[in-house]
Amino acid sequence: MSAVLEAPTQSPAVYDPISRALHWLTVLLVAAEYIVGSIMPSIHRGTPLGTMIKIHLALGSGLLLLVLLRIVWRLTHRPPPAPPLPVWQRRLAGLTHIALYLVLILMPLAGWANASARGWAVRGFGVVPLPALVPQGQRIGFLLGDVHADVLYWILLGLIAVHIGAALYHRLVKRDTVLGRMLPGW
Ligand code: HEM
Numbered sequence: 001m002s003a004v005l006e007a008p009t010q011s012p013a014v015y016d017p018i019s020r021a022l023h024w025l026t027v028l029l030v031a032a033e034y035i036v037g038s039i040m041p042s043i044h045r046g047t048p049l050g051t052m053i054k055i056h057l058a059l060g061s062g063l064l065l066l067v068l069l070r071i072v073w074r075l076t077h078r079p080p081p082a083p084p085l086p087v088w089q090r091r092l093a094g095l096t097h098i099a100l101y102l103v104l105i106l107m108p109l110a111g112w113a114n115a116s117a118r119g120w121a122v123r124g125f126g127v128v129p130l131p132a133l134v135p136q137g138q139r140i141g142f143l144l145g146d147v148h149a150d151v152l153y154w155i156l157l158g159l160i161a162v163h164i165g166a167a168l169y170h171r172l173v174k175r176d177t178v179l180g181r182m183l184p185g186w
């Protein structure tokens with residue numbers, strides 16, 4: 001009986017492999033989107049749909065599908081227990097994560113609406129055909145292009161900076177297990 005009580009039956013405090021894979025794939029795609037978005041030709045009325053822009057649309061719309069899948073997975077799988085943290089830190093982390101999920105949906109949606117207004121067909125990862133979000137030439141689609149490139153661009157970067165700063169603070173200053181839950185061994 002005591003042997004049963006002593007045997008640790010809890011799984012190690014790390015995110016499950018699917019959550020971790022989805023997290024790091026998201027990181028890869030977001031980084032790729034910032035890089036491709038910055039080196040693709042700047043887009044004006046009548047800009048042709050060149051290869052770099054096609055890659056931007058394919059990866060970004062793929063990212064949207066991935067984030068939706070990630071949210072479903074997150075809602076059905078509890079995260080591992082965290083080390084004891086002050087309530088304000090726990091709340092700030094929760095709010096940052098919700099804001100990240102929200103902006104990771106809004107950013108691709110705004111880009112997609114802009115692509116539709118320009119008459120560009122969008123396929124998730126260049127494969128899954130997606131409908132036009134707004135009719136071609138629609139003003140709101142062009143407006144959302146500005147929101148994508150000038151507003152959400154900075155909001156997402158700011159959230160990522162806070163998030164990475166917090167991860168490094170936990171690893172380098174507090175030296176607790178927060179980073180190791182998403183990156184086992186660290
Ligand atoms: C999180 C995902 C995304 C990121 C980080 C991202 C990032 C960027 C960046 C850095 C630019 C260039 C901004 C500039 O220098 O003016 C840009 C422009 C653009 N992106 Fe994205 N993008 C994402 C998703 C998407 C998606 C899913 C689509 C469409 C399906 C898309 C379509 C566009 C378009 C059409 C532009 C040109 C907007 C304009 O200049 O009016 N993006 N994006």
Ligand code: HEM
Nearest residue numbers: 026027030074079093097100101160163164167178179182
């Ligand atoms: C594009 C960049 C990134 C995005 C969009 C992102 C997004 C997210 C999101 C949404 C969560 C919440 C997971 C949940 O729902 O439980 C999360 C958790 C986490 N991320 Fe990131 N992340 C990024 C980059 C990074 C980097 C570079 C690191 C490490 C240096 C990192 C470390 C972590 C850790 C340790 C957690 C778990 C935090 C906790 O459970 O309290 N992330 N990330």
